[in-house]
Structure formats: structure tokens, C-alpha cells
Amino acid sequence: MESVKVGLLGLGTVGGGTANVLQRNADEIARRAGREIQVVCASARDITRSRGCDVDTIRLTTDPMEVVCDPVVEIVVELIGGTTLALELVLKAIEQGKHVVTANKALIALHGNEIFAKANEKGVMVAFEAAVAGGIPIIKAIREGLTGNQINWLAGIINGTGNFILTEMRDKGRAFDDVLKEAQARGYAEADPTFDVEGIDAAHKLAILASIAFGIPLQFEKVFTEGIGNVAREDVVYAEELGYRIKHLGIARKTSQGVELRVHPTLIPEKRLIANVDGVMNAVLVDADAVGPTLYYGAGAGAEPTASAVVADVVDVVRMLTSDPENHVPHLAFQADALTDTTVLPIEAVVTAYYLRLCVDDKPGVLADIARLLADQEISIEALLQKEPAEDKQVVPVIILTQRVVERELNAAIASIEALDSVKGSATKIRLETLK
Ligand code: NDP
Ligand code: HSE
Numbered sequence: 001m002e003s004v005k006v007g008l009l010g011l012g013t014v015g016g017g018t019a020n021v022l023q024r025n026a027d028e029i030a031r032r033a034g035r036e037i038q039v040v041c042a043s044a045r046d047i048t049r050s051r052g053c054d055v056d057t058i059r060l061t062t063d064p065m066e067v068v069c070d071p072v073v074e075i076v077v078e079l080i081g082g083t084t085l086a087l088e089l090v091l092k093a094i095e096q097g098k099h100v101v102t103a104n105k106a107l108i109a110l111h112g113n114e115i116f117a118k119a120n121e122k123g124v125m126v127a128f129e130a131a132v133a134g135g136i137p138i139i140k141a142i143r144e145g146l147t148g149n150q151i152n153w154l155a156g157i158i159n160g161t162g163n164f165i166l167t168e169m170r171d172k173g174r175a176f177d178d179v180l181k182e183a184q185a186r187g188y189a190e191a192d193p194t195f196d197v198e199g200i201d202a203a204h205k206l207a208i209l210a211s212i213a214f215g216i217p218l219q220f221e222k223v224f225t226e227g228i229g230n231v232a233r234e235d236v237v238y239a240e241e242l243g244y245r246i247k248h249l250g251i252a253r254k255t256s257q258g259v260e261l262r263v264h265p266t267l268i269p270e271k272r273l274i275a276n277v278d279g280v281m282n283a284v285l286v287d288a289d290a291v292g293p294t295l296y297y298g299a300g301a302g303a304e305p306t307a308s309a310v311v312a313d314v315v316d317v318v319r320m321l322t323s324d325p326e327n328h329v330p331h332l333a334f335q336a337d338a339l340t341d342t343t344v345l346p347i348e349a350v351v352t353a354y355y356l357r358l359c360v361d362d363k364p365g366v367l368a369d370i371a372r373l374l375a376d377q378e379i380s381i382e383a384l385l386q387k388e389p390a391e392d393k394q395v396v397p398v399i400i401l402t403q404r405v406v407e408r409e410l411n412a413a414i415a416s417i418e419a420l421d422s423v424k425g426s427a428t429k430i431r432l433e434t435l436k
Contacts, residue, residue, distance in 0.1 A: 010079035013187035017303030103130035123325030127313035135305030149288035156284035160300030198227035206250035215334035258343030
């Protein structure tokens with residue numbers, strides 16, 4: 001049977017990795033897919049630069065539209081990134097009846113609803129396994145493996161760069177900027193690394209996960225997003241004294257009021273497996289009604305781990321080339337006309353536990369005042385830690401772990417606590433999840 005012809009848009013970290021994996025494992029992949037898969041053309045901005053892959057048999061061009069419009073190309077693999085040119089190219093490919101594979105979470109999170117609608121009209125697949133958690137087949141696991149379940153919640157470390165930075169800072173005391181530079185050199189970071197650091201990349205991924213978990217449209221704009229930039233070394237140390245690790249989590253939870261969608265640094269009990277996921281590794285914990293909790297772990301970024309997911313999508317497309325388009329696995333797991341408009345809750349309505357760090361005068365009665373203001377909002381204290389004052393300082397750090405409370409009520413208590421004369425500056429607030 002004739003080989004399936006693929007066009008690659010981008011020959012960077014993931015594009016190069018994809019070309020390598022397809023070439024190195026060609027025989028095995030063909031045995032699995034039932035057809036040979038051949039990359040016939042690829043685009044990059046600079047086609048004179050040597051790549052970490054063999055491009056001898058691939059026609060190179062600087063014009064990505066030429067790849068999309070090449071009549072022999074049946075599957076377009078978008079690995080350029082961004083949401084302008086990438087959107088134009090993907091829509092053009094769909095318009096021409098071509099299947100698309102992409103690793104671009106920003107594109108799917110922001111424009112997925114439109115892209116999938118067009119793809120459904122044309123009966124083509126748009127596959128995006130590599131868009132979430134790098135090499136972990138989490139999309140397939142939720143969309144297909146857990147399809148018999150109602151998903152209650154999921155929580156994941158879904159940005160490799162951020163986890164790499166937090167781990168290196170904690171374990172080796174390295175400086176933030178230094179570790180970020182290393183993540184960029186290793187090809188983990190986004191073209192604009194503020195996406196990693198500020199949690200935007202994780203929010204893109206969470207919007208996608210929530211959509212396939214709960215059957216709701218993609219709603220990136222409703223994800224509450226906080227990055228890792230404000231995680232202070234002292235909070236990491238105090239959290240550890242209390243038996244917790246601070247991880248940057250994406251959390252999606254179905255409640256009776258709606259859906260929580262949030263990305264933020266989170267205290268997790270150190271005995272949880274996910275609290276021990278370090279470096280560029282990602283992990284997603286999914287709690288579902290029939291199976292209970294399941295945990296998915298693997299490399300969250302990097303050339304070949306991501307290529308592994310891209311190639312899996314290409315093989316899925318190849319297997320489907322001869323199948324009935326009406327019976328494809330739905331893009332967002334649920335049939336396109338069966339998505340629901342469940343409310344996404346604002347962050348003030350979220351219910352969780354909290355870590356608070358306050359800087360207070362070292363004098364009697366201060367703790368009693370704070371406890372009273374928390375009690376006024378019916379907030380129970382789970383643990384309290386008061387540190388010694390530093391030499392020649394009259395103020396001490398006080399760390400409080402609260403029980404679960406509605407964020408609005410906690411914010412009200414914090415405002416009254418910060419207004420006390422004995423409390424200096426603002427409180428540090430980090431959400432805490434037991435992930436039971
Ligand atoms: P790179 O920057 O390494 O590669 C991008 C490629 O696209 C390069 O080959 C570049 O050309 C080409 N390119 C960029 N802009 C243009 C343009 N305007 N016209 C034509 N070609 C262009 O990015 P990555 O491989 O890291 O990421 C690609 C996608 O995969 C992104 O959507 C990213 O979010 C996603 N992703 C990345 C992961 C990773 O670990 N890096 C993991 C999971 C997903 P040239 O090489 O000449 O500069
Ligand atoms: N920049 C992303 C990360 C790439 O570090 O997780 C993988 O999506």
C-alpha cells in the first residue's frame with residue numbers, strides 16, 4: 001500500500017524530534033499503523049541551518065503555506081507555535097480536507113472551538129495529544145480510557161519548565177533566572193517563556209483537559225491563573241516543615257455550583273506521589289466515579305517525549321484514514337452537539353484550604369486577634385507555626401494552615417487581619433489541596 005504523506009510545519013525542538021522518531025522507528029511505526037508514514041516536506045524560517053535530524057529526503061521550504069497546499073500531503077503536522085500564522089495554516093489545511101496534528105496548546109485553547117467546528121464540517125481529524133503534558137498520553141487516557149466514567153476532578157503538574165525551575169530552586173538553591181535559561185537551552189520553554197512562568201501555558205492545557213473531562217466548550221479566558229514568580233524560598237521551607245511541598249498545579253473540579261478552573265502554586269501533602277514529581281516531569285491525577293483515582297506520569301516537555309505524542313496522533317490519523325468520519329473519536333471527547341454550558345466558577349467561589357504567612361509584631365495578644373478574625377468568618381485553623389524573630393527584629397513570621405473555606409470568606413478575613421496594627425505588610429496566601 002502507498003505510504004501516507006506528511007508535511008511538517010516547523011523543524012525546531014518538537015519538529016526535529018518528530019522527524020527523528022518517524023525515521024528511526026519507521027518500520028515499527030508502519031507495522032502499527034498499517035501503512036508507511038513518510039515526511040515529504042517541511043518548513044522552517046531558516047532552511048540552511050543544520051537540524052538535529054536527517055532532512056536529506058525531505059523537501060524544505062521557508063513557506064509553510066506551500067507545505068499545507070502540497071497536493072500529496074494528507075496530514076499536516078503543525079509545530080510552529082503561536083496563534084496567528086498557526087491558525088491560518090491549520091484552517092487552510094482543514095479547508096483542503098487534510099487532517100491536522102498539532103502540539104500547540106495555545107492554538108487549541110484559544111481557537112479550538114472554531115477549529116473543531118470546521119474540522120467536523122469537513123470530516124477531518126485535528127489531533128492534539130502533544131498539547132498537554134508532553135509525552136504523557138493524557139488526552140487519550142481521559143477521552144478514551146476513562147470514557148465510561150464521570151470525572152469528578154483532576155489536578156496536574158502540567159508545565160515542565162515551571163516544575164523544573166521549582167525543583168532546581170528547592171533542591172539546589174539555584175536562582176530563578178539561571179534555571180529558566182537552562183530550561184530554554186533544553187528546549188522546554190515556550191518561545192515566550194513568560195507563558196511558562198506566569199502559568200499561561202498551564203492554563204491553556206487546563207482549559208483543554210477540563211473540556212474533555214467535563215464535556216464543556218474550551219474556555220481559556222475563565223481559567224484563574226497565578227504563576228510561580230511569587231513563590232518565595234521561605235514559603236517552600238515553612239511548607240516542608242509542615243509536611244507539604246509547593247507545586248504549580250492546574251486544577252479542574254466539578255461541583256454542584258459549577259466548574260472550578262484554576263492554575264496556581266499549591267501546597268500538597270509531601271506523601272502524595274504527585275508531590276514528588278520533580279524536574280521536567282509532569283503528572284496528572286484524575287479522580288473519576290467508576291475507576292477512582294488514576295495517576296499519569298512522564299516527561300512534560302522536550303524534543304522526543306513530545307514527538308512521541310505527535311507520532312501517536314499521526315498513527316491514529318493513519319488508522320482512521322479508511323474509517324467512517326461520522327465515527328471518529330470526538331475532538332473534545334463528547335459529541336460536538338452534546339457539550340454543556342456548565343458555569344465556570346469565579347475564583348472567589350472556590351472552596352479549598354490555605355497556607356497563610358503573616359509578618360506580625362512579636363508581642364502578646366497578636367495571635368489571639370488573628371484567630372478571632374478568622375473565627376468571625378468561621379474559618380478553622382488546621383495548624384499554626386510561629387518562628388523565632390530574626391536577630392535585632394521585632395517582627396516574626398506566623399504560618400497558618402486553614403481548613404477548607406470559600407475563598408471570598410478567606411479574603412474578607414485576610415483584609416481585616418492586614419488592617420491590624422500588629423500585622424505588617426500583606427499576607428502571603430497559597431492554596432492547599434490534600435488531593436484525597
Ligand atoms: P521551536 O521554536 O523550537 O520551533 C518552531 C519551528 O517553527 C522552527 O523550526 C521555526 O523555524 C518555525 N517557525 C517559527 N515561526 C515561523 C514562521 N513565522 N514561519 C515559518 N516557520 C516558523 O518550538 P518548539 O518546537 O519548542 O514548539 C513548537 C510547538 O510545540 C509550540 O506550539 C509549543 O508550544 C509546542 N510544544 C513544545 C514542547 C517542547 O517541549 N518544546 C512540548 C509540547 C508542545 P526556525 O527553526 O528556522 O526558527
Ligand atoms: N513549555 C512547555 C512546558 C512545553 O514547559 O511544559 C510543553 O508543553
